[in-house]
Amino acid sequence: MPNHVPHIIEVAIPLHLDRTFHYRVPREMEGQALAGRRAFVPFGRRRLTGYILGNVTAPPPHELKEIFEVLDPEPLWTDSELEFFRWVASYYLHPLGEVLKTALPAGINIQDRKGSGQDDPTVSGGKTIKTEIVYRAAAPCEPAPHLGAKAADILGVIREAGDIPAAELRRRFGTCSPQLKRLAELGLVTGETREVYRNPFGDDAVKRDTPRVLSRHQQAALDALCAALDRHAFAPFLLHGVTGSGKTEVYLQAIAQALGQDKNALVLVPEISLTPQLVQRFRARFGHGIAILHSGLSDGERYDEWRRIRRGQARIVIGARSAIFAPLAGIGIIIVDEEHEASFKQADGLRYNARDLALVRGRMERAVVLLGSATPLVTSRYAAEHGKLALLTLPERVEQRPMPTVELAPMKGVATAISPLLVPALEATLAAGEQAIIFLNRRGFATYLVCAECGAPLACPNCSVSLTYHRQRGQSVCHYCDYAIPAPGICPACGCQELKELGAGTERLEHDLRELVPQARILRMDSDTTGGKGSHGRLLARMSDGSADILVGTQMIAKGHDFPGVTLVGVVNAEASLAMPDFRAAERTFQLLSQVIGRAGRGDAPGRVVVQAQSSDHYAIQNAVRHDSDAFYRQELEFRREVGYPPFSFLACLGFSGTAERPVEEHAGTVARLLTQLKREKGLRVEILGPAPAPLYRLRGRFRRQILLKSPTRNDLRRLIAAWQQNRPAASTIREYVDIDPVDMM
Numbered sequence: 158m159p160n161h162v163p164h165i166i167e168v169a170i171p172l173h174l175d176r177t178f179h180y181r182v183p184r185e186m187e188g189q190a191l192a193g194r195r196a197f198v199p200f201g202r203r204r205l206t207g208y209i210l211g212n213v214t215a216p217p218p219h220e221l222k223e224i225f226e227v228l229d230p231e232p233l234w235t236d237s238e239l240e241f242f243r244w245v246a247s248y249y250l251h252p253l254g255e256v257l258k259t260a261l262p263a264g265i266n267i268q269d270r271k272g273s274g275q276d277d278p279t280v281s282g283g284k285t286i287k288t289e290i291v292y293r294a295a296a297p298c299e300p301a302p303h304l305g306a307k308a309a310d311i312l313g314v315i316r317e318a319g320d321i322p323a324a325e326l327r328r329r330f331g332t333c334s335p336q337l338k339r340l341a342e343l344g345l346v347t348g349e350t351r352e353v354y355r356n357p358f359g360d361d362a363v364k365r366d367t368p369r370v371l372s373r374h375q376q377a378a379l380d381a382l383c384a385a386l387d388r389h390a391f392a393p394f395l396l397h398g399v400t401g402s403g404k405t406e407v408y409l410q411a412i413a414q415a416l417g418q419d420k421n422a423l424v425l426v427p428e429i430s431l432t433p434q435l436v437q438r439f440r441a442r443f444g445h446g447i448a449i450l451h452s453g454l455s456d457g458e459r460y461d462e463w464r465r466i467r468r469g470q471a472r473i474v475i476g477a478r479s480a481i482f483a484p485l486a487g488i489g490i491i492i493v494d495e496e497h498e499a500s501f502k503q504a505d506g507l508r509y510n511a512r513d514l515a516l517v518r519g520r521m522e523r524a525v526v527l528l529g530s531a532t533p534l535v536t537s538r539y540a541a542e543h544g545k546l547a548l549l550t551l552p553e554r555v556e557q558r559p560m561p562t563v564e565l566a567p568m569k570g571v572a573t574a575i576s577p578l579l580v581p582a583l584e585a586t587l588a589a590g591e592q593a594i595i596f597l598n599r600r601g602f603a604t605y606l607v608c609a610e611c612g613a614p615l616a617c618p619n620c621s622v623s624l625t626y627h628r629q630r631g632q633s634v635c636h637y638c639d640y641a642i643p644a645p646g647i648c649p650a651c652g653c654q655e656l657k658e659l660g661a662g663t664e665r666l667e668h669d670l671r672e673l674v675p676q677a678r679i680l681r682m683d684s685d686t687t688g689g690k691g692s693h694g695r696l697l698a699r700m701s702d703g704s705a706d707i708l709v710g711t712q713m714i715a716k717g718h719d720f721p722g723v724t725l726v727g728v729v730n731a732e733a734s735l736a737m738p739d740f741r742a743a744e745r746t747f748q749l750l751s752q753v754i755g756r757a758g759r760g761d762a763p764g765r766v767v768v769q770a771q772s773s774d775h776y777a778i779q780n781a782v783r784h785d786s787d788a789f790y791r792q793e794l795e796f797r798r799e800v801g802y803p804p805f806s807f808l809a810c811l812g813f814s815g816t817a818e819r820p821v822e823e824h825a826g827t828v829a830r831l832l833t834q835l836k837r838e839k840g841l842r843v844e845i846l847g848p849a850p851a852p853l854y855r856l857r858g859r860f861r862r863q864i865l866l867k868s869p870t871r872n873d874l875r876r877l878i879a880a881w882q883q884n885r886p887a888a889s890t891i892r893e894y895v896d897i898d899p900v901d902m903m
């Protein structure tokens with residue numbers, strides 16, 4: 158072909174660069190270098206994996222480098238997914254290449270190779286795809302020719318099974334290749350290679366169930382959702398249902414409706430490994446067309462699930478926040494369960510919020526989006542009041558079960574960790590053969606050691622936090638950087654050997670409970686007891702099957718669990734979370750307490766709750782105790798209005814960190830001055846707060862400063878940050894990040 162037009166492609170690179178790059182495609186790769194695939198490309202002195210966005214028609218202004226290799230035979234994303242990724246990149250002011258890297262499963266990513274790796278051009282592939290050989294009976298009607306006894310048995314088994322993996326045959330018959338070979342030669346069976354999907358459920362079978370007859374309120378909610386599904390248009394809902402009101406049943410039946418329309422369903426949950434029960438309920442209702450995606454999966458398992466979804470082999474995807482990027486086509490409904498949970502927000506890298514993105518993706522897919530919670534975000538209720546979300550309410554528990562009765566146990570002057578009010582309640586519960594949950598509110602609060610001599614707490618040398626004392630491990634540990642020293646140890650400040658325990662951890666609580674109610678079978682659930690894969694599930698199963706009486710734990714036991722046998726809940730340190738350095742502290746406390754209180758009395762017997770607090774006047778505690786979320790909402794909204802926080806403003810946080818304190822401080826100061834200047838020049842309505850040390854002012858050895866930006870309009874906020882990004886002063890040793898709609902500003 159004379160006058161060959163060079164084939165040029167646009168490639169996104171997963172680096173912190175605000176632009177994409179052009180490359181030339183060598184002639185032999187023309188058919189492969191298509192949009193949606195990855196390419197291995199030269200970049201400066203490095204070789205990187207880039208993402209091909211499409212062809213470029215304009216001739217290049219200068220000589221372009223050639224790509225080395227195309228890495229994928231098939232596209233990894235569709236046009237509509239790319240549109241979503243572009244939206245994410247622009248909203249979070251984050252490079253598109255980084256967004257693609259975050260959105261695609263880790264299993265496919267080959268390693269970046271730095272310049273020195275040039276002698277070794279082989280590309281280490283992504284996760285290998287596992288295969289197996291499956292045998293299938295062929296020509297089943299013909300009379301069997303003469304076969305040996307073993308071959309005949311094997312044939313019988315294959316015929317009965319329809320198809321069966323070779324491994325299964327070997328398990329039953331021992332070596333059987335000669336027989337299988339002969340059966341195949343005779344045309345009686347065929348063997349084919351098939352991909353194995355690692356099954357993250359394991360092999361445990363579930364009992365199937367059927368839809369329940371809905372309560373009046375559930376039915377009204379479902380009717381509204383079905384009507385919206387019939388319209389095939391974007392329709393966002395907030396489902397506000399008290400604890401135990403049967404929100405999950407509404408999800409299940411709305412999904413069934415979507416499946417019936419040949420649409421698929423995406424379900425986001427805060428942390429799936431904490432809620433094996435929810436997955437079980439979905440499996441019981443829908444069987445096997447379910448894929449799950451969450452951080453507990455190995456890269457291989459995750460990649461398997463991703464491929465199943467991409468091929469249309471899963472109709473329902475359940476996952477933690479990253480599942481918002483699942484390659485699911487034809488989405489009819491997106492459900493965000495426990496929409497108030499902070500874990501929908503990613504805390505580093507691309508700081509996206511999956512709850513917010515559910516609304517964006519839902520709009521693009523013309524889907525129904527259902528945000529469900531017993532304690533919705535203040536901002537969600539506000540959006541519902543202003544018609545941005547349609548409100549569905551479930552004001553009562555199913556089957557007219559009452560909300561639990563709640564008592565406050567004042568702890569002022571009480572020396573023990575467990576209130577004298579709680580002990581007889583525990584005894585009565587055990588005597589009745591019922592179960593209890595003891596919840597320790599430990600946000601920003603744990604057991605630690607202080608020096609009996611000089612009073613200094615044992616602190617992490619890298620982070621500005623005290624070390625948590627773990628009696629069982631015999632260590633004091635930093636929960637941010639994993640620094641650990643043998644405990645109790647000696648005081649680093651004065652060398653004194655006497656260190657004493659402060660605060661009440663779950664271990665301490667368990668220990669005290671064993672003394673107070675020795676007859677009880679006690680389970681403890683916290684980061685110490687749930688290290689291994691599936692350990693949550695095993696612990697929770699012991700509550701479900703009644704082989705434990707008391708479950709002791711922190712945040713992780715507060716959420717979503719449905720144990721009908723639990724009639725008593727004790728809350729230790731109810732007010733601890735009010736002290737968080739965050740304007741959402743009251744909201745978090747109200748949510749946490751309401752959720753824990755809601756674990757009691759979900760079965761036939763009514764529930765009782767004892768809330769222990771040093772001081773209980775705060776409206777977050779008072780309203781949680783009264784089950785009054787409306788009163789809490791009104792009061793909290795007033796507070797937000799006064800201080801000008803969301804929903805009355807939009808926030809962004811700029812973060813800076815470095816290993817030396819002074820340069821970080823100076824750099825943050827320079828940025829703040831630049832922002833002030835840009836804001837004036839452009840006439841933007843943005844309040845610039847700080848720079849201030851972050852609440853965790855030192856983390857993993859890095860000093861941290863933050864600037865908080867606050868504005869009545871999103872647009873001004875984004876324009877200011879974009880202007881800063883274009884005029885950014887060079888800061889080679891200092892790391893910077895942008896956090897749009899920050900959730901945890903620690």
Ligand SMILES: Nc1ncnc2c1ncn2[C@@H]1O[C@H](COP(=O)(O)OP(=O)(O)OP(=O)(O)O)[C@@H](O)[C@H]1O
Nearest residue numbers: 369370371372400401402403404405406531555717
């Ligand atoms: N219509 C119904 N009739 C009878 N039982 C029901 C009905 N709907 C749900 N249930 C049962 O009620 C219990 C509570 O339901 P579910 O766990 O869905 O509540 P929830 O609203 O999600 O609660 P939470 O927000 O506290 O997690 C479950 O055991 C569920 O099986």
Ligand SMILES: [Zn+2]
Nearest residue numbers: 608611648651
């Ligand atoms: Zn000391």
Ligand SMILES: [Zn+2]
Nearest residue numbers: 617620635638
């Ligand atoms: Zn540390």
